[in-house]
Amino acid sequence: MAACARAATVSIFLFLTKVTLATPATTPAPRLTENDCAVHTLPIEVLQQLMNSAEVILKNSDSGTAAQPGTGSSDAALDGSATHILLRRMDSELTELRRKVLSLEAGNSPTTSHQQEINSSIVNQLQQLQEETRQVKDQLSAQVQQLQEEVKNQLSDQVQQLQDETKEVKNQLLGLSQQVTQALQVPVATSGRGLETQSGHDTSIRPQDCYDLLRSGRNESGIYTIYPQTCGLPGEGVAVWCDMGEKEVDEGGWTVVLLRRPLSTQVNFNRGWRDYRIGFGSPDTEYWIGNDVLHAVTNGATQVLRVDMTDWDGQSRYQEYSSFHVADRDHEYSLRLGTGSGTAGDALKRHDNMLFSTPDRDNDIDSSRNCAVTYSSGFWFNKCLYVSPTNPLLSKQKNAKGIIWNTFHSDLTTLQRVTFKVKPAMCYSG
Ligand SMILES: [Ca+2]
Structure with missing residues (x-):
């Protein structure tokens, strides 16, 4: 779960970079589906929150750039300043994302503990099954031995009877x-x-x-x-x-x-x-x-x-x-x-x-x-x-x-x- 969350963070960062540098700021963040969540094994609410944060960053960077006073008519200077601000905000947002991921990892602990309980229960059941198998094996062995004794005794009686009849x-x-x-x-x-x-x-x-x-x-x-x-x-x-x-x-x-x-x-x-x-x-x-x-x-x-x-x-x-x-x-x-x-x-x-x-x-x-x-x-x-x-x-x-x-x-x-x-x-x- 933690590895998945980190992978999701990296994916979102790459999305933000791609959108910021190559696409218009008005591009909305994609909506997540149940399949996306299944792939990352993260709750859909968490992933959606991360994507919404990315969208907010884009909107803020767009409005921030337009409102910059005294920046002259140089589009290049304007773009460089906006990018700098954007990167700083992205850095801030990523810090927040890391914090959320850490929080998410901490939130996963009960699930891990629950999983351990399940695993422990499975191990106990396996041990119990092994013990029952051993007992059944012992019982079968004893029954086979008893049957062998009975067959041996019956054969012995029959041999004795045949010997008597042969003698007669x-x-x-x-x-x-x-x-x-x-x-x-x-x-x-x-x-x-x-x-x-x-x-x-x-x-x-x-x-x-x-x-x-x-x-x-x-x-x-x-x-x-x-x-x-x-x-x-x-x-x-x-x-x-x-x-x-x-x-x-x-x-x-x-x-x-x-x-x-x-x-x-x-x-x-x-x-x-x-x-x-x-x-x-x-x-x-x-x-x-x-x-x-x-x-x-x-x-x-x-x-x-x-x-x-x-x-x-x-x-x-x-x-x-x-x-x-x-x-x-x-x-x-x-x-x-x-x-x-x-x-x-x-x-x-x-x-x-x-x-x-x-x-x-x-x-x-x-x-x-x-x-x-x-x-x-x-x-x-x-x-x-x-x-x-x-x-x-x-x-x-x-x-x-x-x-x-x-x-x-x-x-x-x-x-x-x-x-x-x-x-x-x-x-x-x-
Ligand atoms: Ca009697």
């Missing part, structure tokens, strides 16, 4: 391979239970259980594939451990449905409803055959259940039930047991008529908690347990969170080995 398929292929070998090498039996079903299905190739295999000549314990029937139709192959006995043929033919034993790395039995439904683990380590298979195996001919168990001191006990039935999924795989007998005591009978529960499905009769969560396993929990063959396998200690059978060790001393196995009741003399 591998076991099934192993059993199938053995089955093919058996079909090629072992003479097909022509009589005996299960070798010809009522529907005419040839179970010499697709045995329904380990007893079928035993009757077809497979008397060595090991991993086999069985095909439990569902509603009279042959089911999918399931790799299982067949306990074929050690002395006489009739002692074997047990299909193991639950296998627990000490390993360098235990199979995780703390699993959800889906895993317990389809089964998990492996016959060469530990496994749960799966509730759908349990239903298929036990829904036809009456099955005997035998439980063998061993504690950490090497003591073994067993308990048998004259019948063992597992309902279908619509009935939450509820358990029905027959009469118990054996050396371990009837603890499992306390779980009779219970529905199956897992950590993600609470079907127990304890309204205050989910027993499957408390004991990290899936089972026919009561309120909560008297036997716990699917609990984590713990070293010898008195702890219901390990594997217990409370009519074997009523002080809840843990066991190291448990198997649940079934066999058609009509084929078992007990």
Whole structure:
């Protein structure tokens, strides 16, 4: 603004000089327009005042020259005197103009101060914006990190599930391979239970259980594939451990449905409803055959259940039930047991008529908690347990969170080995 005012002063001075020396004194000062003011960024009133002052100077110089007494007839002398007077007046007027410009500059101070306030406000807003940007960036970074963790965990779970499923398929292929070998090498039996079903299905190739295999000549314990029937139709192959006995043929033919034993790395039995439904683990380590298979195996001919168990001191006990039935999924795989007998005591009978529960499905009769969560396993929990063959396998200690059978060790001393196995009741003399 100050520079502009000085430029305006110089422009007016040049105008005055030009008008005085080259044009008639009657030439009026030009009128200023808004555009002129915009160019100089000066108030139009100020510029107009400056131009009016210039016009006054011209008029005064004109009248002063005409009124000069005793100047004779010499136009040159007259012109020189008038010019001198004019220059002096111009000098005076310029001094006044400078004063006004200085005043104008001083008058601009509040505007400058106001501009500084605006600038300061803009700087503050910029700093605030930068701070908010930094906070948003931090939040986004944290969210990205959280998402990465979640994706990582989900992928880890899926990988674990795929590994389990791969293992199951591998076991099934192993059993199938053995089955093919058996079909090629072992003479097909022509009589005996299960070798010809009522529907005419040839179970010499697709045995329904380990007893079928035993009757077809497979008397060595090991991993086999069985095909439990569902509603009279042959089911999918399931790799299982067949306990074929050690002395006489009739002692074997047990299909193991639950296998627990000490390993360098235990199979995780703390699993959800889906895993317990389809089964998990492996016959060469530990496994749960799966509730759908349990239903298929036990829904036809009456099955005997035998439980063998061993504690950490090497003591073994067993308990048998004259019948063992597992309902279908619509009935939450509820358990029905027959009469118990054996050396371990009837603890499992306390779980009779219970529905199956897992950590993600609470079907127990304890309204205050989910027993499957408390004991990290899936089972026919009561309120909560008297036997716990699917609990984590713990070293010898008195702890219901390990594997217990409370009519074997009523002080809840843990066991190291448990198997649940079934066999058609009509084929078992007990
Ligand atoms: Ca409950």
